[in-house]
Amino acid sequence: MKNKKFLSRSQLMFFILQSQIGVGLLSLPYMVHLHAKNDGWISVIIAGIVVFVFMFIMWSLGKRFPNDTIYEYSNKIVGKYVGTVISFMYALNFFIISIFVVTITVNILKKWILTFTPPYVIIICIVGTGVYLARENLKVIGRFFTFVSLLILFLVFLELLSYKDANYRYLFPIGQAGFKNIMIGSHDSLTAMLGFESLLVIYPFVKGNAKDVLKYSTFAITIVTVLYTFFLITSFLVFSPEEIQLVSEPILYMLKALSYEVVERLDLIFLSIWVVPIITSFVTYLHIASVGMDKIFKQKNHKKVTLVLGILIMIISVFIPQEDKIIDKFNLIVSYSSYFFIAFIPFILLIVSIIRKKKEQNQLYEN
Amino acid sequence: MKIKFCILFFCCLLFLTSCWDQRLLSQSKLVYGVGADLEKDGKLLVTAVIQTIAQASKGTSEPVLTNVIVSSLANTFSDSRTKIMKKISGEYATSKARVLLFHEDLAKEDLYPVLDIVYRDPRSSLGAKVVISKDKAADILNLRVVEESLISEEILEIVTTAETSTLVPEENVQSICPTLFDPGEDITLPYIGKTDDKMIDVYGIALFNGRKYTGYNIYDEEPTLLLMMKDEMKKYAKFTLEVNPKEKDERNRFISVQVKNNKVKKELKINKKNDITAEFDLNIKVEALEYPKDNLADQKEIKRLNKEISKQLTKKAEKLIKTLQLANCDAFGIGRDLIAFHPKVWKTLDWEKAYPKITIKPNIKVEITGSGIIE
Numbered sequence: 001m002k003n004k005k006f007l008s009r010s011q012l013m014f015f016i017l018q019s020q021i022g023v024g025l026l027s028l029p030y031m032v033h034l035h036a037k038n039d040g041w042i043s044v045i046i047a048g049i050v051v052f053v054f055m056f057i058m059w060s061l062g063k064r065f066p067n068d069t070i071y072e073y074s075n076k077i078v079g080k081y082v083g084t085v086i087s088f089m090y091a092l093n094f095f096i097i098s099i100f101v102v103t104i105t106v107n108i109l110k111k112w113i114l115t116f117t118p119p120y121v122i123i124i125c126i127v128g129t130g131v132y133l134a135r136e137n138l139k140v141i142g143r144f145f146t147f148v149s150l151l152i153l154f155l156v157f158l159e160l161l162s163y164k165d166a167n168y169r170y171l172f173p174i175g176q177a178g179f180k181n182i183m184i185g186s187h188d189s190l191t192a193m194l195g196f197e198s199l200l201v202i203y204p205f206v207k208g209n210a211k212d213v214l215k216y217s218t219f220a221i222t223i224v225t226v227l228y229t230f231f232l233i234t235s236f237l238v239f240s241p242e243e244i245q246l247v248s249e250p251i252l253y254m255l256k257a258l259s260y261e262v263v264e265r266l267d268l269i270f271l272s273i274w275v276v277p278i279i280t281s282f283v284t285y286l287h288i289a290s291v292g293m294d295k296i297f298k299q300k301n302h303k304k305v306t307l308v309l310g311i312l313i314m315i316i317s318v319f320i321p322q323e324d325k326i327i328d329k330f331n332l333i334v335s336y337s338s339y340f341f342i343a344f345i346p347f348i349l350l351i352v353s354i355i356r357k358k359k360e361q362n363q364l365y366e367n
Numbered sequence: 368m369k370i371k372f373c374i375l376f377f378c379c380l381l382f383l384t385s386c387w388d389q390r391l392l393s394q395s396k397l398v399y400g401v402g403a404d405l406e407k408d409g410k411l412l413v414t415a416v417i418q419t420i421a422q423a424s425k426g427t428s429e430p431v432l433t434n435v436i437v438s439s440l441a442n443t444f445s446d447s448r449t450k451i452m453k454k455i456s457g458e459y460a461t462s463k464a465r466v467l468l469f470h471e472d473l474a475k476e477d478l479y480p481v482l483d484i485v486y487r488d489p490r491s492s493l494g495a496k497v498v499i500s501k502d503k504a505a506d507i508l509n510l511r512v513v514e515e516s517l518i519s520e521e522i523l524e525i526v527t528t529a530e531t532s533t534l535v536p537e538e539n540v541q542s543i544c545p546t547l548f549d550p551g552e553d554i555t556l557p558y559i560g561k562t563d564d565k566m567i568d569v570y571g572i573a574l575f576n577g578r579k580y581t582g583y584n585i586y587d588e589e590p591t592l593l594l595m596m597k598d599e600m601k602k603y604a605k606f607t608l609e610v611n612p613k614e615k616d617e618r619n620r621f622i623s624v625q626v627k628n629n630k631v632k633k634e635l636k637i638n639k640k641n642d643i644t645a646e647f648d649l650n651i652k653v654e655a656l657e658y659p660k661d662n663l664a665d666q667k668e669i670k671r672l673n674k675e676i677s678k679q680l681t682k683k684a685e686k687l688i689k690t691l692q693l694a695n696c697d698a699f700g701i702g703r704d705l706i707a708f709h710p711k712v713w714k715t716l717d718w719e720k721a722y723p724k725i726t727i728k729p730n731i732k733v734e735i736t737g738s739g740i741i742e
Contacts, residue, residue, distance in 0.1 A: 112489050116387040165542050169700070172707030240545035240552075246486075257541030259494035265462075 004137075005207040009216045011142035012206045015284070016196050016220035018145040021152065022281035023104045024192025025228065026274070029235040029250040031192070036185025037177040038170060038241055041232045043185030047193055048225030050186060055196050055217055057346045062203035063210040064353055070200040070346075071295040077353045084296060086345060090200070091292030093341050095309060097194070098285035100334050102126055102317045105278050107327055112252060112271055123317045130279055131310035134286040135303045138205050141287060148276050152227070158270050159234050162254045166237035189228065191335040195281050196221060197342045201288040286310065395460035396435075400519030402468035402504025403481055406440065411473070411481070413447035414438045414505045416519045417455065434517050436509055444484045462490045465523045467497050467540065468504040471558075474573070474580035479547065485540050493541035496526050499573040499580060501560035513567055521567060526557050529569045533591045533604040533626075536572065547578055550718060551702025553695075555593070558584050574696035583694035589687045592680065596647050596729065597699060598631040606653075610675045611660060619660045622672065624653035627736060635704055637712055643725040645701050647684070654737035664742040669735050676733040684729035692723045701725070 007015060032040035065073040070090060075083030106122045114122060133141060177185070199217055206213050235250035247253045255266040263269070287302075290309050294302040320326065400416040417435045437454050441447035452459045469481065478497075485491045500507055513521040530537045535557035546554045558573040571586040572593065585593060591604050604626040614620045632648040653676070655663055662668045691698055702722065705713040 114388045115489070118387065121387075165545075167545065167703075169703050169707040170545075173710045176710060238545070240549040242548035242550070243545045246548075254541075257493035257539060259492075264492075264494065 004205065006138035006205045007142045007202065007207065009206065009208045009212050011146050012202070012208075012213065013216040013220045013223075014146040014149045015138075015142050015202060016199065016217055017149060017223055018277060018280035019195030019198045019284035020193050020220070020224045020281070021227070021277045022192070022195065023101055023108065023278045024194070025231060026108060026249045026251050028189060028192045028228065029232050029239075030244060030248050031188040032185045032232065033236075033241070033244050034185075035177070035181045035188065037181065038236050039175060039177040039182050040185050040189070040236065041171075041229050042174075043182050044189045044228045044232055045225060046182065047186040047189040048221060048228075050190060051193050051196055051221050051225070052218065054342050054346070055199060055221060056214075057343070057350055058197065058199045059203075059210070059214050059217065061346055061350050061353070062199065062213065065204075066210065067204050069202075069204055069291065069295070070349075071292050073353075074349060077349050077356070086349075087292055087296055090341060090345075091289050091296060093337065094285045094289035094292065095313070097334060097338075098130075098282055098289060098309075099313050099316055099320070100330055101278065101282045101285065102313060103320050103322075103327060103330060105275070105282075106317065107322055107324075108249065109271070109275075110322060112249070113268060119322055120314075120318050123314055126275075126279060126282065127310050127314045127317070130282045130286055131306055133279075134283045134290065134310075135306045138202060138287075141283060145280055148280060151273050151276055155270060155273060156227070156230070158255060158266055159231060159251070161258055161266070162234065162238050165254075165257070166234070167240070168237060170236055170240055171233070187335070191331065191338070192228070193224060194338055194342070195284060197338075198284050198288050200346070201291055286313070390458065390460065395458040396455050397463045398459065398461045399464060399517075400466040400468065400508060400522065401461070401464055402470075402500070402508045403444070403473055404470040404503050404505055405473040405476065410440050410442060411444065411447060412438060412440055412505055413444065413451070414508045415451055415459075416508055416517075418517065418519070432517065434511050434519070436511065438505055444481055448484075460490075461485075461488070462492050464492050464495045466519050466526075467495050468500050468507065468522065468559075469497070470500055470502075470504045471573070471580060471582070474499050474556075474575075475582060477578050478575070478580070479578045482540065482544075486544065491540075494539050496523060496539055496557070497543060498522065498526060498557050498559055501558065501570065507559075507561050507567065510561065510565055510567075513565065522559070525559070525567050525569055529557065531602045533594050533599070533601045534569060534571075535590060536594060536597075536599065537601065546700075549700075549703060550577075551697065551704070551706045551713075552700035553577065553697045555696065555698050574691065574694040574698065576695045581694040581696060583690055583696070585687060585690055588683055589690070592684055592687055593691075593698060595626070595629050595651070596631060596649065596684065598629070600626060600629045604629070605656065606676075606680070607657075608676055608679050610672060610679075614660065616659070621657075621659075622655060622676070623657040624676065624733075624735065625656050626651055626653050628652040633699075633704075635701070635709070637709060641712060641715060643701075643705070643712070643721070645699070645704075645725065645727045647699075647727070647729045647731075649729070649731045651680075651731065651733045652736045653733055655735055655739060658738075663735070663738040673732075673734055676735075677731055680731040680733060681729055684731060688727045688729065692725075692727070695719065695723055697722050699727075701727075 032043050036043045071087040074086040102123060105126060106119050109122055133144060203213060231251055235254060238254045239247060239250055244250055252267040252271060255270050258266050286309060290302045290306040294305045299305055396417045398415050399418050402414040404412040406412050415437050417437060419433055419435055420430045437451050439447050439450035441450050448459055508518055510518050526535060529535045536555050538556060543554045546552045554575045555572045558570045560568055560570055562568045571584050572590040574581050574583045588606050594600060595604060605623060607621055607623045609620050610622050611620045630650040634646045636644040702718050
């Protein structure tokens with residue numbers, strides 16, 4: 001089966017960018033501050049470097065099998081049975097993360113805007129739109145992601161407005177938290193940077209050679225890291241260290257106080273726009289999960305699978321109670337289990353494929 | 368095809384019924400100002416200013432805005448909302464509150480518990496001004512109309528005007544929050560009161576220590592001086608100083624100047640014994656607004672005035688610093704500087720006890736650069 005080349009190189013960049021940027025950013029400053037204190041921005045930069053390393057492993061795997069997704073080459077590397085198990089675990093992981101994204105989004109939307117709206121309505125709206133887009137092929141998704149990336153510029157502009165209350169002294173002394181805490185902070189911020197593992201699935205669909213893929217994925221990761229660092233520093237400058245411990249969504253909170261002649265409550269505007277990057281990461285996960293399920297269950301195309309998965313996500317999300325305790329646990333599970341999928345398995349697969357000298361035979365004919 | 372269309376049609380209908388989170392403006396009572404007093408038994412007397420549109424009594428003329436003042440005795444702010452809600456028709460909407468007025472006795476207890484609900488509620492307005500009042504907040508709000516404008520607007524206007532004249536710090540509910548929690552800096556808030564002729568007057572600045580109002584205030588030129596030392600000068604800043612005490616005519620003794628440019632240099636010095644000295648160097652360029660003695664064309668006179676004004680302002684700054692240290696109000700954020708740039712020194716200090724003992728040296732240099740449109 002030959003995969004079609006759907007994504008242009010710049011679309012690959014925006015695809016990874018949009019998959020990475022998501023709901024995690026809103027509470028990122030708070031999460032990172034728990035351990036890394038006001039050195040959190042260092043943590044994010046470290047996390048960005050770690051993400052690059054993981055991405056590099058995935059890329060090396062993809063380079064060896066330029067026409068296969070992870071669902072296919074895992075079979076080729078470790079055999080049919082183990083390979084299927086790995087594929088299934090990946091698809092399941094992506095499926096669970098899409099539920100996680102929906103749950104957190106509903107939680108934040110309910111907290112900030114739609115206090116009385118029943119969760120199922122929000123879930124239907126998010127999953128409905130998500131399924132509608134995720135059913136399409138990567139060409140459509142890629143174009144949409146590229147288009148909505150414009151919105152991010154607008155969000156950056158909104159954040160810049162809050163610099164009028166900034167106090168640069170809150171950032172000092174640099175390195176106060178200590179090395180260990182900064183590393184724990186990197187772990188916290190890594191959760192918000194998840195999404196680059198979609199490279200495992202979309203690699204064969206990109207037009208261009210291996211070098212281009214590496215280059216544009218690195219661009220994406222760099223942009224995300226810089227953007228996150230900016231958002232983080234902004235919220236550390238606006239809130240004092242003691243206050244940020246009380247504010248769980250600092251990025252929104254600092255916009256709430258701004259008031260101009262014609263517009264007030266910028267947090268609501270921000271959140272309304274932010275829903276788009278959230279849905280894009282949901283779409284990514286849903287899409288790559290359904291591509292996986294589709295391969296495992298040998299379906300003709302992933303459209304039907306997407307619909308089934310979408311309905312499953314709706315049902316499961318409705319039954320997850322909207323309580324902070326449960327969501328925190330969910331977050332913990334996702335953040336630890338993701339290491340298994342973004343680092344451990346790709347690494348093992350890479351080692352095994354090198355040892356067993358597994359490589360796509362027709363690689364030479366590709367450019 | 369038809370069936371598909373029908374399904375889509377009905378699905379769309381589902382979303383058209385209504386919205387759970389709609390809040391109609393016509394059904395809500397917009398609160399523009401809230402005041403709180405501490406009663407003797409420890410309860411809160413919360414007074415809310417609600418703006419409503421009253422139909423004018425005569426014929427079909429334009430509707431008139433009026434104030435409705437509602438008070439309730441409650442344990443907490445949230446409790447007061449429930450109690451006031453029972454008294455009024457429609458939803459009690461604090462999302463547009465512009466002014467929060469706290470009586471000084473209440474502020475002396477602790478400011479955070481009364482602000483908590485404002486920080487916690489997703490719909491509250493964090494842009495509201497926080498003001499400390501000398502007289503009971505209920506009494507002030509019950510003036511209803513001052514200077515032909517509604518009370519909540521009047522307070523807001525007065526405070527905003529004072530902000531542009533560098534008389535009070537420009538703060539709102541959110542902007543005081545980082546400082547309120549910061550161990551290395553203390554907040555200052557506008558201090559207002561009711562005059563005998565039923566007007567509102569901005570007296571000066573109320574000084575806080577941590578989350579509590581200290582009871583110390585600064586008046587007259589000191590607030591402006593404080594804000595200038597913090598490099599927070601707004602559009603205007605004026606001083607009137609007695610420079611010719613020997614002059615016969617009372618008017619001739621004074622000069623009024625307007626600040627054009629203000630440059631602040633702050634320096635922290637720590638010696639080996641951990642004695643902290645903070646030096647403030649201010650370079651102020653002013654323009655004479657009023658000088659009845661009128662010999663500003665004379666360079667010698669200007670030099671003398673420069674010297675005299677610098678001396679007097681430095682003296683005033685010293686007095687201001689004394690008050691600040693007496694109140695234990697670290698308005699300059701010297702503690703924050705220590706945390707940021709001398710973390711080791713900070714750790715050895717108990718700032719609460721150390722701050723009143725540190726040395727703060729003001730050094731103000733004034734230069735007259737203009738004299739209006741006459742010499």
